[in-house]
Amino acid sequence: MAMTEELRWLYKPVPAPDQIARDAAIARQKQLIKPEGALGRLESIAVDFAGFQGKEQPQLDRLCVRVFGADHGIAAQGTSRFPQAVTSVMLKLFCEGGAAINVLSREQNADFAAINLGCVVPTEHPDLIDEVVASSTADFSQGNTAMTRDQLALALNAGRRQSTDTDCFIGGDMGIGNTTSAAAIFAALFDLEVSKITGRGTGIGDVVLTRKMALIESALEMHRERLGSPLAILQTFGGFEIAALTGAFIASVQRQVPVLVDGFMATAAAAIAGTLNPSVKPWLLYAHLSDEAGHKLALECMEVKPMLSFNMRLGEGTGAVLAISIIRQAINLHNKMLTFSEAGLPIAD
Ligand SMILES: O=C(O)c1ccc[n+]([C@@H]2O[C@H](COP(=O)([O-])O)[C@@H](O)[C@H]2O)c1
Numbered sequence: 001m002a003m004t005e006e007l008r009w010l011y012k013p014v015p016a017p018d019q020i021a022r023d024a025a026i027a028r029q030k031q032l033i034k035p036e037g038a039l040g041r042l043e044s045i046a047v048d049f050a051g052f053q054g055k056e057q058p059q060l061d062r063l064c065v066r067v068f069g070a071d072h073g074i075a076a077q078g079t080s081r082f083p084q085a086v087t088s089v090m091l092k093l094f095c096e097g098g099a100a101i102n103v104l105s106r107e108q109n110a111d112f113a114a115i116n117l118g119c120v121v122p123t124e125h126p127d128l129i130d131e132v133v134a135s136s137t138a139d140f141s142q143g144n145t146a147m148t149r150d151q152l153a154l155a156l157n158a159g160r161r162q163s164t165d166t167d168c169f170i171g172g173d174m175g176i177g178n179t180t181s182a183a184a185i186f187a188a189l190f191d192l193e194v195s196k197i198t199g200r201g202t203g204i205g206d207v208v209l210t211r212k213m214a215l216i217e218s219a220l221e222m223h224r225e226r227l228g229s230p231l232a233i234l235q236t237f238g239g240f241e242i243a244a245l246t247g248a249f250i251a252s253v254q255r256q257v258p259v260l261v262d263g264f265m266a267t268a269a270a271a272i273a274g275t276l277n278p279s280v281k282p283w284l285l286y287a288h289l290s291d292e293a294g295h296k297l298a299l300e301c302m303e304v305k306p307m308l309s310f311n312m313r314l315g316e317g318t319g320a321v322l323a324i325s326i327i328r329q330a331i332n333l334h335n336k337m338l339t340f341s342e343a344g345l346p347i348a349d
């Protein structure tokens, strides 16, 4: 796919996290009053944030949460358990504060906002950020790509505008039908069997699941010739919110802001981001293993390990904001525990 000027920024490399700060944090962990390694992954999480911030004792004060919503043409094929109108209802609810992501984000004092990339049922709220690309992507099972090249650029750049200087960025998704898009993206990107990567999304039964798999299978075949790059795959299967997440993740990391990746759709965006610009990968942490059937396989393909496994499959960024409480405790322990010498105890060899 030819690269236009407006998307060149996606490829700008990012420096690796600071190894000196990481080493200092590892040394500190060894001195803290506990057997070495006894705090398990809490230790490596604190070390990761030390590397992100270039200091032995990092902070996670500022948290930015953005939920990107959009509708999907593929929803016309009935691959979701819910009607398309739910997308715009939920976007309004995110602004009114009543959704799961609002409850979790408030508790973490997050800077929160919802972004509308385009819904079939028009939605308005004074707090909703308007980045409408179109009322929906096209139905990729009918021969068209989900997005035009211009729409792809608009959605990626809309995501880029949401990156900000903060201590951690979380991007959530809302879009009826989007597990079909994400499954197709993973299948194309990692050459996976459709039956292994496709799940039940909002809770479809066996009959619809079989049809969903067949649709993805035939769409992969139909579009085979144009799936030669991560951006082409994103353009082909959509959606606008997955593209916005991709842009937001890359732009955040380019500011040296780490990203905590949520569930199935956020992981699809992270997979596109990391494939097209591998230098972003060390800045992406994976919050949880979604209950969506293919998520485990997707994470294995990416060789990353999620922090939590709570059988969540809501999206919106909920699994990631939940994991923030654990990251905050990891950093708290790292910064505030006494060392052996401060406690007056010799370190046993
Ligand atoms: O984040 C996940 O892992 C996840 C797994 C399954 C479903 N979802 C959410 O459910 C919606 C998509 O499901 P579906 O069945 O309409 O494709 C969309 O709004 C997602 O945020 C989210």
Ligand SMILES: Cc1cc2nc[nH]c2cc1C
Pocket (backbone or CB within 6 Å): 082, 086, 090, 173, 174, 175, 202, 314, 315, 316
């Ligand atoms: C109600 C509802 C809320 C959601 N939040 C994210 N995806 C969703 C899908 C549905 C159906």
